[in-house]
Amino acid sequence: MKGIILFGHGARNPEYIEPFKRIRAVVMGQKPGVPVEVGFLELTQPPLEASIECLVSLGVNEIKVVPIFFAPGRHVLKDLPQLIGHAMERFPGVEFEVAACVGEVDNVIAAMAAHAVAGA
């Protein structure tokens, strides 16, 4: 079974989690059978490790991690592979895939540009 994790940096600001919840709700509406969790590197709960554990406990054995980042920096290129490496050791029967950062995706760029243009 497939599962999705929306992976973010985390922040002190409690509002930070809102877009993650909204993305999760849209995904759940479109794929009711696919478990979706949010998971963070730091500051915001839950940590990525906990989200992986949660999906595995639901029977998920293919996890797609989607970085909700504008660009792949240290957190996506170094911290995330390290976290996934640990998870692969802990759950050897689970496959992991890391998607492109949302900020690299044409349709996301187009939607951000449309917002910038609105009213200009």
Add this chain to the structure above:
Amino acid sequence: MKGIILFGHGARNPEYIEPFKRIRAVVMGQKPGVPVEVGFLELTQPPLEASIECLVSLGVNEIKVVPIFFAPGRHVLKDLPQLIGHAMERFPGVEFEVAACVGEVDNVIAAMAAHAVAGA
């Protein structure tokens, strides 16, 4: 004349500026007559102040600042108004407007969700 600034936090990673350049290119394609600059709080060049100065020197007197942030935290709610306050003192003839963060916009949420769902 109107102008747009895509405002980001800034990062050590030089790739961080790429989505900003791409958004800028899309906006320029759609609004060839509207000057568009990128500007950052820290780490990435140019700083917001320099982008404002640049637009004003082009004759812009209405600046829309678009926060390329997932959610409004301290940087958008405190640092940005402070920077804009300084700019308003320096350029009293210029009007400033701050748009919603891209992560608050329905179509951006939908595009991120579509990316998360792809292939799942």
